[in-house]
């Protein structure tokens with residue numbers, strides 16, 4: 001019991017026995033199959049797995065963008081732990097706005113708005129307290145966006161657009177930042193820059209980052225990696241090398257759903 005309590009306190013997000021099914025009968029797809037995982041606060045965790053293993057579904061469900069069919073999700077926030085399951089849509093919207101940042105592969109910026117307007121948009125919705133100007137300047141400066149603030153997305157490169165999206169996710173100081181393939185559309189140099197910024201968010205701003213990636217080199221930037229296969233956690237690794245992760249991905253692809261001998265299988269990475 002003591003261990004469980006300690007794990008709960010240290011976890012930024014904990015998911016217990018998540019299930020999710022799309023469709024019915026023979027056409028049913030089960031992207032989450034009794035999935036339990038814990039993401040420690042103040043750390044950078046990568047989520048990897050074969051295509052269709054449930055990574056994006058997990059991110060969306062953990063971030064309150066989609067609802068699981070069963071299981072529990074607990075998010076540690078400034079106001080204490082919040083269970084996402086059972087919240088009304090209105091309550092969920094508030095939790096997303098106040099405690100969650102999300103970075104999408106396709107940036108998802110508002111085309112008619114400047115970079116600055118995009119960055120502060122979530123913070124200005126719903127009567128929320130305005131963004132901390134000092135922190136805004138710090139983030140924008142660290143992300144190299146100071147002289148791009150008045151540009152619209154179409155006037156920015158892909159890498160710059162993703163940096164705006166990273167700034168948007170960080171400025172409100174959410175409890176946790178989810179990133180779903182944030183480097184998937186970027187060239188290698190821009191991708192490395194975004195990864196460096198996510199690392200900075202953890203190391204300098206003390207934030208929690210959970211990132212889905214297909215790229216073993218990108219995952220190696222994280223502190224630990226959770227490997228999914230067939231809707232379950234099959235392995236967790238602390239500070240793995242890119243080579244170890246590439247080998248683990250091959251293994252997960254060939255032994256879908258079967259935990260590797262001697263590996264952690266409870267989903268806990270804290």
Ligand SMILES: Nc1ncnc2c1ncn2[C@@H]1O[C@H](COP(=O)(O)OP(=O)(O)OP(=O)(O)O)[C@@H](O)[C@H]1O
Nearest residue numbers: 022023029031049050051052053054055056057058
């Ligand atoms: N809205 C949806 N409706 C029906 N099926 C869905 C939906 N979203 C996801 N799926 C299915 O659920 C499974 C898991 O999808 P998910 O996107 O979570 O996998 P993934 O690991 O992120 O894959 P990839 O690496 O290819 O992005 C897939 O078979 C997918 O087709």
